[in-house]
Amino acid sequence: MENMKDIMKGRLLEIKDEALKTIKEARTLEEFEQLRVKFLGKKGELTKVLRDMGKLAPEDRPIVGQIANEIRDELEETISSEKERLNNELKLAKLNKEKIDITITSKKKKVGHRHPLIATIEELEDLFISMGFSVVSGPEIETVENNFDALNSPENHPSRDMSDTFYITEDILLRTHTSPVQIRAMKEMGAPLRIVSAGRTFRFDDVDDTHSPMFHQLEGLVVDENISMANLIHTLDIFIKELFGPDMKTRFRPHHFPFTEPSAEVDVSCFKCRGKGCEACNFTGWSMELLGCGMVHPKVLEYCGIDSEKYSGFAFGMGIDRITMVKYGINDIRLFFENDNRFLEQF
Ligand code: FA5
Secondary structure (H helix, E strand, C coil), rough: CCHHHHHHHHHHHHHHHHHHHHHHHHHCHHHHHHHHHHCCCCCCHHHHHHHHHHHHHCCCCHHHHHHHHHHHHHHHHHHHHHHHHHHHHHHHHHHCCCCCCCCCCCCCCCCCCCCCCCCHHHHHHHHHHHHHCCCCCCCCCCEEEHHHHHHHHCCCHHHHHCCCCEEECCCEEEEECCCCCHHHHHHHHCCEEEEEEEEECCCCCCCCCCCCCEEEEEEEEEEEECCCCCHHHHHHHHHHHHHHHCCCCCCCCCEEEEEEEEEEEEEEECCCCCCCCCCHHCCCCCCEEEEEEEECCHHHHHCCCCCCCCCCEEEEEHHCCCHHHHCCCCCCHHHHCCCCCHHHHCE
């Protein structure tokens, strides 16, 4: 019996020595786990020895049991401290690998800025807000009814032609102007009202230095009692002087639009010579046509359910691309859409 105790003690110490040696050699977390199972697991070396406890004299059992427990505690502690040491080593290696040199100067990120057309739209909206207008929006894909019929444009009107307009179906098209927003606003808000609305418009126009098949307009509409042509001329005159400067002159030319009566087109002094006459304006002193306007046709008011005996109104639609050209002295509309940074960065 005495012998059995010594055999077991000897075996336990052997296990301890072997375990401590291999634990020190382990290099990965998986290896530590394998060693834990090998020495301390349910079917591990230590358990195997303890199965023979029954063969010991009863007074020896606590002695051998205590030795076994001490060895188990020591091995568990060693495995956990060695694991922690390995973890720290791995962490350190990772940190060293991912070291950031904060003294290196970073590459400069290019920050974009507003397109000149958007800048003009925002400037125009601010200006009209300061004159008591509200800003509303309308869809680029419109009904033929809002784009033409409601605006008193008869079926045989040339602007309705396939060669002038991008139709999606017979009844739906890409709006040819922002004027259908007038219809939407009057139907939704009724009279009195004072709105502006900016956005894209589309026409089958050939491209040249002042024409693009996609361009931008800003629509304005005022409906109230006693609105006259004098209000229209005054409003446009104020806006043009605010935008281009006090020396800018406006010229109203009689024109025809089916949805306004009377109607006019408006030119402003040449952006280059400011009226003196130069090559840019063919020595006329006037820039290209900037906008159309007029008194809202009574038929349009009635179509939207507004009493044309009580109310009258004026409306205008201006080409934002051309206004931006005049404002910055740009001589070709195509520059806005070519996305050449050398051009865009100047604004
Ligand atoms: C209209 O579109 C009318 N809806 C304007 C209007 C509104 C009149 C309210 C009366 C009352 P017009 O087709 O003339 O009108 O276009 C208005 C402006 O849009 C022009 O003066 C011009 O500045 C601009 N424009 C027209 N076609 C083009 C184009 N292809 N490229 C760039 N700008 C254009």
